[in-house]
Amino acid sequence: MTARRRTLIRRLRTPLSLLLSLMVVGLAGYGLHGALRHVDLKAVLAALRGVGAHEIGITLLFTGGSFLAIVGQEYFALKTAGRPLPFPVAALGGFIAQSIGHSSGFSVAVGGGLRYRLYSLFGARFSEVAKVQASFSGTLGLALALQIAAAMLLHPGLLDHEVTLPHSLTRDIGIGLALVGFAILAITIRHKPLDLFGRRIETPPFRFVAPQVLCSVIDIACLAAAAYTLLPAGLHADYPTVLGIAVVSLTLGIASSVPGGLGVFESSVLLLMAPSAALAAPTVGALVAFRALYYLVPLALGLVALGVVELWRRRRMPT
Structure with missing residues (x-):
């Protein structure tokens, strides 16, 4: 690739990413408007007040499980990048990066910056942190591709409410995605450099990639x-x-850099599950509660953790 072409791609990347974000937000907003036009706000608030402590507790347990898996993925991503760090440090870095980065949008750039703020205290270079971020994002993308493939194979009628596709075609697409995903995993088993477009690329070892994908x-x-x-x-x-809805919505949210996939998951649930008029308000209330418990609570804790890290950095800086 010539220097002129690389420069052109860099110049186009930001406007195209912004356009994609606006398109996804617009579509999600349009879907939410259509689904919510007959929903009473008072009924939604009543549904929110009706969410029980039992449901909240179980949701927080699954949220904790999700972030524990993220921590495991971070730990192996550091090994993949050739900069292994103690598990508590990896846990802190992964939690801060994902709780703040995913909720703020542009998670790759934000997450990479947040990781560097912490890992540089332990001697990590910027290039090593970039490899950690690339490993984390790459294995997450691979896990999403495999889960989309599984959804298409096991539930080909998932999108029937909005998109009419022959189930056989949906399954064929799922098989194609699965083959691509397993082919990528097979490359890591070989663990030999790849020559791609004139560049020599070192492949990460399967013993680190496999647990990362599993954690994702x-x-x-x-x-x-x-x-x-x-x-x-x-x-x-x-x-x-x-x-299946979560996997598709996450993929769209990450690809478009919409903060936390805001509105994408909610509109997908309302459109694809098509709740009755009596269930519309309780469903919206449940989605609002999910947004608060899964995204806002970790975001608040992540900001507190980031504040502690910044205070630690200041104390370590020479006066």
Whole structure:
């Protein structure tokens, strides 16, 4: 790739990313407007007040499980990058990066910067932190691709409410995604450098990549379980459907850099599950509660943890 072409790609990347974000937010907003136009705000607030302590507790447990998986992925990402750090440090770095980065949008840039603030205290160079971020994002993308493939194979009618595709075509797409995902994993088993477009790329070892992908799968599964716990029983939602919606929504949110996939997951649930008029307000209340418990609570804790790290940095700086 020539220097002129690389410069052109860098110049176009930001406007294209912004355009994609606006498109996804616009579509999500349009979907929410259509789904909520007959929903009474007072009924939504009443539904929120009706969320029980039992459901909140279980949701927080699944949220904790999700972030524990994120911590495990971070620990192995550091090993993949050739900069292993003690588990408590990896846990702190992964939690701060994901709780703040994912909720603020542009998680790759924000998460990378937050990781560097902590890991540089332990001697990590910027290039090593960039490898950690790339490893984390790459294995998350691989896990999402494999889970989308599983959703298409096991639940080909997931999008029937909005998109009419032959189930056979949906399954074929799922098979294609699965083959690509397993092919990437197979490359890491070989653990030999790749020559791609004239560049020599070192492949990470399978013994680190496999647990990262597994941790990502657990992370997303816990996220879907947290949402599933709060949905009203009358909706008759099954967990595989909620998981499929979560995987597709997360993929769209990450690709478009929408903060926390705001509105994407909510509009997807309301459009694809199509709750009745009586269940619309309880469903919206459950989604608001999920947003608060899964995103806002970790965000608040992440900001506190970041403040502690910054105070620690100041104390370590020479006067």
